[in-house]
């Protein structure tokens with residue numbers, strides 16, 4: 013029997029554990045019980061059409077066996093689902109299912125489900141409790157830290173809240189059914205965690221790319237553990253992104269703009285931020301930092317078979333316009349997360365807009 017690892021997100025009275033292990037979803041009811049959820053109020057599970065056939069019954073049966081009343085809401089898979097209309101539909105299910113203030117919402121899925129279901133939990137009756145059961149590699153990032161949101165057609169994650177889960181139950185065995193494209197996309201955020209914080213982790217990622225791409229469970233558990241550890245430390249330091257937390261946005265300024273301009277879903281989140289991280293390393297070069305950062309970042313992303321260049325048909329003006337909605341920008345100033353070495357970044361508030369435009373153009377020429 014493999015061991016379950018437990019990490020803590022240290023946020024004072026909002027602290028919570030992340031459990032990482034194998035075959036955990038069959039114990040969903042027991043974990044709910046351990047965390048003090050009473051059986052008198054219904055539990056809402058939000059998941060998507062791809063995940064439901066694989067895992068929903070296991071979770072529902074576990075909850076029912078533990079005495080809970082269960083309500084389910086299944087949404088279409090994909091980024092388009094992170095919308096206000098979907099939020100409203102789920103709230104309708106919550107109301108007709110009689111969820112009350114002691115109820116909880118379980119997000120069973122990837123980042124789309126976590127962000128959407130989390131925003132339902134943050135807003136339903138002005139906030140009820142919420143549990144993350146991540147089923148993608150990418151969700152080692154999205155399930156931790158409490159950022160929940162839906163998209164607006166002009167800007168990613170622009171309607172949202174901070175709402176921490178009660179705990180994260182990460183069953184890595186669910187990752188075996190991910191498509192290769194989703195595996196690669198999720199690994200982009202793992203690379204990001206290495207690049208912002210930990211060169212030794214980057215060394216390990218360089219050595220372990222093929223194991224991770226082939227879903228080796230030990231490699232996945234280690235990579236997810238390290239990614240969650242880095243995320244937890246940053247979030248514990250600056251929960252509401254007043255300063256340090258912005259480093260988790262490496263590659264996202266360009267990446268989010270690409271997702272919005274492409275129409276949500278054409279580029280997966282991890283693919284968009286992979287291109288964005290190459291962009292940030294090009295900006296680092298312009299700012300005078302070593303060109304090794306660019307070379308190593310690009311090579312690492314290529315090892316993970318992620319895109320490193322921008323498709324030629326993308327409109328640079330539209331990307332610049334979409335970028336102007338970035339949540340880090342204040343008083344008209346562009347703010348970028350810039351790698352200053354492998355494993356280190358700075359938040360730079362003085363990047364000239366012309367350099368950004370030049371970088372986006374340059375990304376079209378990357379091979």
Ligand SMILES: NC(=O)c1ccc[n+]([C@@H]2O[C@H](COP(=O)([O-])OP(=O)(O)OC[C@H]3O[C@@H](n4cnc5c(N)ncnc54)[C@H](O)[C@@H]3O)[C@@H](O)[C@H]2O)c1
Pocket residue numbers: 060061062063066089090091094121122123124125126127147148149150151153154155156157158159160169186187188189190191194197198201281282
């Ligand atoms: N809140 C945060 O801090 C945070 C952090 C990073 C990313 N995000 C958000 O997360 C989203 C991306 O997350 P994602 O990549 O997990 O997307 P996702 O939730 O859309 O999942 C990716 C795809 O994989 C499928 N899938 C999920 N689990 C599966 C499984 N075990 N087996 C087979 N198929 C499975 C889904 O149906 C979907 O089609 C973006 O919207 C991004 O903005 C949020």
Ligand SMILES: O=C(O)C(=O)C[C@@H](O)[C@H](O)[C@H](O)COP(=O)(O)O
Pocket residue numbers: 153157159168169201253257258260261264339
């Ligand atoms: O948790 C964070 O903080 C992050 O920036 C993590 C990102 O990977 C994630 O994509 C997040 O949703 C971006 O947040 P946003 O505030 O830039 O929309």
Ligand SMILES: [Zn+2]
Pocket residue numbers: 153201264281285
């Ligand atoms: Zn992200």
